[in-house]
Amino acid sequence: MSAFYEGLAEIFEIEPAAVGPSLVLADHNWDSLAVVSTLALVDECFNCLVEGAALARCERVSDIEALIAAA
Amino acid sequence: MTGADAVGAAAPGFSVAGVRLLGVVSALPRRRLENEAFVERLGAEAVADVVKMIGVESRYWVEDGQTASDLCFAAAQRLLAALDWDPASIDALIFVSQTFDQRLPATACVLHGRLGLASHCQAFDVGLGCSGYVYGLWLAASLIAAGCRRVLVLAGDTISRVVDPSDRATALLFGDAGSATAVEHAAEAPPAYFVLGTDGAGAANLIIPGGGFRQASHDPRRPAGMDPEHLFMDGGEVFAFTLRAVPKLVQDTLKRAGRSADQVDSFVLHQANQFMLRHLAKKIGAPERVPINIDRFGNTSSASIPLVLTNDLAARLVAEPVRLMLVGFGVGYSWGAALFDADPLGCAETVSA
Numbered sequence: 001m002s003a004f005y006e007g008l009a010e011i012f013e014i015e016p017a018a019v020g021p022s023l024v025l026a027d028h029n030w031d032s033l034a035v036v037s038t039l040a041l042v043d044e045c046f047n048c049l050v051e052g053a054a055l056a057r058c059e060r061v062s063d064i065e066a067l068i069a070a071a
Numbered sequence: 072m073t074g075a076d077a078v079g080a081a082a083p084g085f086s087v088a089g090v091r092l093l094g095v096v097s098a099l100p101r102r103r104l105e106n107e108a109f110v111e112r113l114g115a116e117a118v119a120d121v122v123k124m125i126g127v128e129s130r131y132w133v134e135d136g137q138t139a140s141d142l143c144f145a146a147a148q149r150l151l152a153a154l155d156w157d158p159a160s161i162d163a164l165i166f167v168s169q170t171f172d173q174r175l176p177a178t179a180c181v182l183h184g185r186l187g188l189a190s191h192c193q194a195f196d197v198g199l200g201c202s203g204y205v206y207g208l209w210l211a212a213s214l215i216a217a218g219c220r221r222v223l224v225l226a227g228d229t230i231s232r233v234v235d236p237s238d239r240a241t242a243l244l245f246g247d248a249g250s251a252t253a254v255e256h257a258a259e260a261p262p263a264y265f266v267l268g269t270d271g272a273g274a275a276n277l278i279i280p281g282g283g284f285r286q287a288s289h290d291p292r293r294p295a296g297m298d299p300e301h302l303f304m305d306g307g308e309v310f311a312f313t314l315r316a317v318p319k320l321v322q323d324t325l326k327r328a329g330r331s332a333d334q335v336d337s338f339v340l341h342q343a344n345q346f347m348l349r350h351l352a353k354k355i356g357a358p359e360r361v362p363i364n365i366d367r368f369g370n371t372s373s374a375s376i377p378l379v380l381t382n383d384l385a386a387r388l389v390a391e392p393v394r395l396m397l398v399g400f401g402v403g404y405s406w407g408a409a410l411f412d413a414d415p416l417g418c419a420e421t422v423s424a
Binding site: 032033035036037039040043044049051052053055056 | 120121123124240306307308310311314315346347350353354
């Protein structure tokens with residue numbers, strides 16, 4: 001399990017095993033606090049800064065991963 | 072002397088020799104609010120969610136009628152007494168605040184009168200918040216390089232007066248405080264280093280649109296019906312800005328001074344938000360040297376850096392030399408860092424006002 005998925009699990013307060021590319025963010029309270037926490041998590045895990053507004057528009061974990069890949 | 076020197080000539084920023092920090096006093100209002108005070112309006116769950124992120128457990132708020140200049144005045148009175156400074160010996164007073172007394176005159180002039188300073192003393196306001204304390208020190212150092220001998224930097228804010236009590240993004244975050252810092256010419260003092268910057272593209276993300284002379288335009292991100300004279304903050308955008316700007320600011324300042332992070336005893340960051348501070352402390356690579364006191368005082372805007380100096384670092388600052396990096400960032404967007412090798416201070420304390 002990657003540190004990134006573990007971090008997301010902590011933010012969403014769910015089991016790490018439940019986190020995968022197809023996880024629907026809206027099902028897990030994807031609010032401004034979660035977005036900000038994820039910004040920091042991405043920075044910590046990948047040393048990369050994604051745009052807050054673009055991150056907020058993500059629908060699934062795979063969208064976040066695509067943003068990171070493009071950054 | 073200001074300008075380039077051999078060590079960091081290629082790095083951005085400035086060095087100013089001959090400037091010494093002499094003392095710092097912070098002043099807190101007497102009314103202390105715990106998080107329970109917000110539960111009735113915002114609900115227990117929202118309060119718990121926000122507190123988990125911002126880390127504020129209590130904060131001090133002014134009573135009606137008490138202003139940032141009152142807090143700074145109390146701090147300045149204590150500072151002048153502790154250092155035995157004759158008011159007539161002060162050449163400049165800089166008031167740094169976004170919560171001034173009146174739209175005119177400059178609150179610095181009012182404070183000049185209350186403190187009984189001399190007619191040769193220049194006094195002016197600087198309208199910056201989170202970065203403001205560093206700008207105040209930068210201006211003080213520059214005035215000293217230009218010939219002033221003693222400069223008083225009074226930095227304080229009462230953001231409690233401009234938050235919308237039903238806006239969970241800001242209602243719990245802010246505390247009120249004032250401060251006074253004495254800066255003096257000292258020919259033998261080592262250079263202080265400064266790096267400063269601005270990104271005006273972020274202006275709308277932390278803003279009180281009303282109260283000035285431009286008609287506030289509608290921003291769809293603002294909660295419906297929010298008073299234009301209340302503070303709006305897009306927390307996500309501000310946080311993203313901080314992650315972009317602050318680690319680079321710290322690195323640029325070290326580079327300008329020709330130092331590594333190990334050669335700084337304490338990184339005093341503007342107390343913006345606990346989650347953010349912890350993250351920045353990790354990025355700087357020295358979490359044990361980044362004091363955090365936002366749990367006790369909230370985000371006190373321009374007073375947050377002096378409030379760390381007079382609480383968390385006070386005993387050390389009066390006892391021994393401390394290599395300090397002071398880092399302010401936020402509303403504007405505006406940022407600045409100052410690196411001082413501080414001799415033991417004559418005074419570092421917090422008073423009630």
